[in-house]
Amino acid sequence: MAPTLYMIQASPPVRAVLITAKAIGLDLNQKDINFFQDEHLKPHFLKLNPQHTIPTLEDEDGFAVWDSHAIMTYLVSKYAKDDSVYPQDIKKRAVVNQRLFFESGVIFFHMRNIARSLLVHCQNFIxxxxxxxxxxxxxxxEKLLEGKKWAAGDFVSLADYSLISSVGTAVTIIPVDSEEYPNLTAWMKRCEELPEYAANAKGLKEAAEMLKLRLTRK
Incomplete structure (x- = not known):
């Protein structure tokens, strides 16, 4: 029995988990949650995750964990065949962790606020x-990527998976100039060429369509 991921396909944190699972060859039992019908507030879900956030992972033994970063590191620690995307080396791991916290505290912080204002509060502006x-x-x-191929250095890591899910969503409504952000633009293209990036495509398309539709409404 595979771990179950309670999810919304368009959610950047969910997509970061999906990319991770694909990268390590792990099949997840994907269970869509209808946020707008308050399925995340149902008793079963609240028992798993009193914070009622998406994504939430329920492993086959009943263990539950939430927050995409915690889920990603858990899945790699338990199911990955090696530590390539989340190194055991303490300094490399520290850099990956820093980038994950940067995604959570800066990039996704603003992406979440923007999405909430558009989709929940029905604004038509950012x-x-x-x-x-x-x-x-x-x-x-852009600065962090100077002299680096990937977010944490010369290797693909969980930091790239987490960042590309949020950054990729953000640039659909706040475009970046490739001349002003050459490192960021090149990094995004490299991420899009990764085999595991395919797990991001469907949800990204859904998210972009929802956000752009709200912005074009009068």
């Missing part, structure tokens, strides 16, 4: 503070 915060995040990532 708040200036979040637009500015996202652009600042792009600039920081």
């Amino acid at each position: 708040n200036e503070d979040d637009r500015d915060g996202m652009i600042e995040g792009f600039g920081l990532l």
Whole structure:
């Protein structure tokens, strides 16, 4: 029996987990949750995750964990054949962790606010503070990628999977100039060429369509 991932396909954190699972060759039992019908507030789900956030993972032994970063590191630690995407080397792992925290605290922080304002509060514009915060995040990532092929150095890691899920969503509504952000643009293209990136495609398309539709409404 495979681990069950409670998910919304369009969610960037969910897609980061899906990319990770594909990278390590792990099949997940994918269970869609209808957020807009409050399925995340049902008793069974609240028992698994009192914080009622998506994604949530329930392993085959009943163990539950949530937050995409915690799920990703758990899956790799338990199911991966090697440590290539989340190295045991303490310094390499520290850099990967830092990038994961950067994605959570900066990039996804603003992406979540933007998505909530558009999809939950039904705005048809992006708040200036979040637009500015996202652009600042792009600039920081551009700097972090200087002299590096991947987010944490010369190897593909969980940091790339987490960042590309959020950055890839953000740029569909806040485009980046390739001349102004050459490192970021080149990194995104490399991520898109990874075999495991295929797990991101469907949800990214759904997310972009939803966000763009809301922005074009009067």
